[in-house]
Amino acid sequence: MVFDEFQAAPAPRSRPDFKMVDLWAVDLRPPTDRVEELRRLLTRDEAERAGRFKFDRHRRRFIVRRAALRILAGGYLCRDPAALRFGEGEKGKPFVTESAEGAGGFHFNLSDSRDLAVYAFTRGAELGVDVEILRPIPDAQQIAEHFFSVEEREVLRTVREERKSDAFFNCWTRKEAYIKAIGEGLSEPLDRFSVTLLPEEPARFLHLGGDRRRAASWTLHHLVPEAGSVGALALEGEGWQIAGCHRLLLDD
DSSP states (O other), X not given: OOOOOOEEOOOOSSOOOTTEEEEEEEESOOOHHHHHHHHTTSOHHHHHHHHTOSSHHHHHHHHHHHHHHHHHHHHHHTSOGGGOOEEEOTTSOEEEOXXXXXXXXXXXXXXXXXXXXXXXXXXXXXXXXXXXXXXXXTTHHHHHHHHSOHHHHHHHXXXXXXXXXXXXXXXXXXXXXXXXXXXXXXXXXXXXXXXXXXXXXXXXXEEETTXXXXXXXXXXXXXXXXXXXXXXXXXXXXXXXXXXXXXXOOOO
16 A cells, blocks of 8 residues: 655644554754754753764754654653653664653654655554665665565566666665564564565565565555655554554644
């Protein structure tokens, strides 16, 4: 399923229902004065991390990306965004610490590419989301030969050159979403599982470590958060639905 119209919406006020996922797209380029306001939501450690970026655009992206996470998570948990505390798993997957009332069972993931960030929120299951701004990849096949599965490499070879980058990013974001969902980071080889990648095919897992039955027990969604981008959402279990696709406006 393709979600290509993310509608402007205020920050959430309650958590998604079970088996439902909320998606949010955020433009990381609000006005400069708004960036300064958002910076005040960050902790001292986060502000120091932002200050270590050499280039203004990278500093701004970090501030806005982190502040947006605080605004959204704070809305779902009915907490002051500035008061939330985040932790990271062994492989870097973020979570809200249990000191936040109502955080148990609350799961989220985020991804960004250039000036676009995408967030996914649910309860009851780990999830992974990934997004990429579409762009030409002249060496797409060479990259695939190193990281994609045998099946994926063979399919990509059949794609016309003008569509190869789109197919490549379909595959890449779906694989990244799965890796993030299981929380294994770079320790899980990308070539041990397969996904569909042709633009006309529905997004789905073909096998996980050679196991096609286990692959069928996962949910995979194709996302188009904005024109010129592509993304993927992965969750373990069947029947997961998108409750809403929203756009958080930060320039007000």
